[in-house]
């Protein structure tokens with residue numbers, strides 16, 4: 117029998133971290149060798165081959181700097197990544213050519229497909245807005261998934277040569293039209309009872325198209341997390357999103 121992958125989970129006591137510990141513990145080809153919670157030393161994770169990070173946007177970069185510096189691969193679900201942060205991760209990885217990092221805004225297979233379908237539809241519609249809905253304990257808005265979707269849509273619209281979307285709004289209470297992410301409006305709803313949900317609403321002359329995804333349980337993210345934990349071992353450099361692994 118082949119060796120198991122030693123995995124450390126960072127943010128282990130959190131909502132996602134708890135699920136990841138269970139999933140890694142149940143995976144026959146993995147071994148949960150360490151859990152790291154807020155305030156604990158990263159050195160606890162030093163024996164791992166892969167760290168899985170579900171912490172906070174404020175903590176994740178220090179965790180990545182530490183892991184890459186020690187030649188440990190990383191799978192990251194934590195949100196809040198910008199082009200600047202990706203640039204920093206690439207710079208660290210350039211110093212450690214064998215190390216892989218997978219950063220995925222959403223590990224749900226259905227969510228990955230929702231983003232792909234939205235990117236495909238984008239060139240055919242004059243208007244598009246994103247409505248993301250999450251539990252009220254989420255720290256960031258808009259969600260990483262919504263931001264990533266908006267970037268994919270903006271790139272597809274630019275490639276298709278589409279004009280700016282029509283919008284006659286001249287008078288608004290700040291925030292009423294949502295956040296502008298690369299020209300795409302994103303609306304963030306926070307309500308008790310929700311987990312993670314997103315609609316992408318397209319509009320054209322006489323028709324609309326709504327693409328919707330719902331994560332009803334955090335178990336929905338686990339197949340993607342385990343896939344990335346296996347794949348990161350043979351994918352040096354930075355991989356953004358789960359789509360290239362499917």
Ligand SMILES: NC(=O)C1=CN([C@@H]2O[C@H](COP(=O)(O)OP(=O)(O)OC[C@H]3O[C@@H](n4cnc5c(N)ncnc54)[C@H](OP(=O)(O)O)[C@@H]3O)[C@@H](O)[C@H]2O)C=CC1
Nearest residue numbers: 127129130131132153154170171175193194195221222223
């Ligand atoms: N990519 C994906 O598919 C998904 C991504 N996410 C993202 O994952 C992140 C975590 O979400 P969620 O689990 O709901 O959040 P939680 O707040 O439940 O969990 C985060 C945990 O990380 C801990 N933490 C904070 N700093 C550190 C640190 N330096 N080292 C170790 N642990 C630390 C927190 O401790 P304390 O509370 O004491 O500060 C907390 O226990 C968010 O950014 C969220 O958007 C969530 C779901 C799916």
Ligand SMILES: O=C(O)C1=N[C@H](C(=O)O)C[C@H](O)C1
Nearest residue numbers: 195221222254259260261312
């Ligand atoms: O905080 C969450 O819960 C989630 N965060 C990720 C995001 O910001 O997109 C993924 C999913 O939406 C759940």
